Amino acid sequence: MLHQRYKDLAFWGISKATVPNYFLRRYLMSARPANGACHLHLGCGTKYLAGFLNIDGNLFNKIDIWLDVRNGLPFRANSVDSIYSTHMFEHFYPDELKRLLEECMRVLKNGGGIRLVVPSLESAIAAYSRERSDWFDDSFPRHFDSLGGRFSNFVFCDGQHRTAFDFSYLSEVLRGAGFREVEKSAEGKSRLYGNGVPPFEPGDSIDLPHSLYVEAFK
DSSP states (O other): OOOHHHHHHHHHHHHHHTHHHHHHHHHHHHHSOOOSOOEEEETOTTOOOTTSEEEESOTTSOOSEEOOGGGOOOSOTTOEEEEEEESOGGGSOHHHHHHHHHHHHHHEEEEEEEEEEEEBHHHHHHHHHTTOGGGSOSSSSSOOOSHHHHHHHHHHGGGTOSOOBOHHHHHHHHHHTTOEEEEEOBTTBOTTTGGGOOOSOTTOOSSSOSEEEEEEEO
């Protein structure tokens, strides 16, 4: 397994390499008249969603726009209908998180919203307290037999996660960026997308879901 220090160097290089594309996209977006709805999928990874602009820093994935979102979002203010992202926002340092959420707020139309799915710190603590070793993945990103090792593996993900969220914390940072009506959601349930909400973990447990689903509106 590649050490996180080397991954950090690679991510830093990708961030700098995507800067010219950011400015190109910003120019193209400013010159192009608004045409129809615009829905962003940030950090799409391998999950390409039809009907969304799929954005990622990995050129080997199927994407629509190659960007490191820490550089900003190359869209006009009040031009985006919705933003969707799964298991990405926990990878940012607090200052990066603040800037990105402010960018999301800037580009969203009035009444538009954001749907974030992140690992659930609340469920992880509950599973640890109940000694539910089976709740935790025993192999990703590293294998641990102990309950504490599995808990650490889930929360910190071998140093890939910079923060961990329960609803109160994610609500606080969203409201700090200017969002209103922050509310907890769930798999298959969405005020923002209705019945068209993209599935993420359909088979996840109901009593202790592994992910926290939150929606907020501008």
